[in-house]
Amino acid sequence: MEIQNHKLRLADFGFQNGINEVIGITQGEWINTAPLGLIVEDAEADKAKIRLYSNHTRKNLEREGVLWVNIVHDPIVFALASFEDLDAEWFSSLKPPILKNSLAWCRMEGEVKGAFALLQLKDGEVLQREVKAVNRGFNAVIEALVHATRYVSLKKPEMLEKVEYYIGIAEKCGGEREREAIEIIKKNVGLEI
Ligand SMILES: Cc1cc2nc3c(=O)[nH]c(=O)nc-3n(C[C@H](O)[C@H](O)[C@H](O)COP(=O)(O)O)c2cc1C
CATH class of the missing domain: 1.20.58.290 (Hypothetical membrane protein ta0354_69_121.)
Structure with missing residues (x-):
C-alpha cells in the first residue's frame, strides 16, 4: 500500500514515539544491514535520529547520506544482521533494499553530526499489516x-x-x-x- 498525496509521517510506517528497533540498511561495498534504534520524538512528523557508534552503518551514512529502514518482526533477521550482513537471498528487492519478510520500508536522508545521525523520511511503503500478540x-x-x-x-x-x-x-x-x-x-x- 503506497502512502500518497500528503506529507509523509513516521506514524504511517509503524513508527511510534520512543525508540523503534528496526533493520537499517546502507550502501557500502555490499549492502550493509544492522539493527538500529530509531529515536522518534514526534511520530506525526518526518524527522528522526539514531545514536551511532563507530560501525559500518556510520561510515556508509557519512558517505552516502541515505539510510534505508525495514520494519521486521523476525528474530532470525535481527540475530543475523547483528553480527554479519544479510546476503542477496534475504532480499525480495535490492533497489530499494527490501527484506523478504519486511512489513514496511522507508528511505531516509540525513547526515551524521557528532554521536547522532539526523534523518528525514523521504519515501516508503507499507507492505503487510500483521496481527501479532506480544511474545x-x-x-x-x-x-x-x-x-x-x-x-x-x-x-x-x-x-x-x-x-x-x-x-x-x-x-x-x-x-x-x-x-x-x-x-x-x-x-x-x-x-x-
Ligand atoms: C536491537 C538493537 C538495536 C541497536 N541499535 C543500535 C543503534 O541505535 N546504534 C548503533 O550504532 N548500534 C546499534 N546496535 C548495534 C549494531 O546493530 C551492531 O553493532 C552491528 O554489528 C553494527 O553493524 P555494522 O558495523 O554493519 O553497521 C543495535 C543492536 C541491536 C541488536
Missing part, C-alpha cells in the same frame, strides 16, 4: 542481542551475564525462530551450544 521470547531475543553486540566489541563479563539472562527468557517464551536466533547469539558470543 516475551521475541522481546528477550532483542534484549539479548543488544547486550551481545555490546559484548562482542567491549568484552565486559557483565554484558555476557545479561545475554544469558535474556536467552533464558527467550528459551522459555519463544518459538522455533526465537530458538534459532538464540543459537546464532550463542555462537557469536562464544557460549556453549
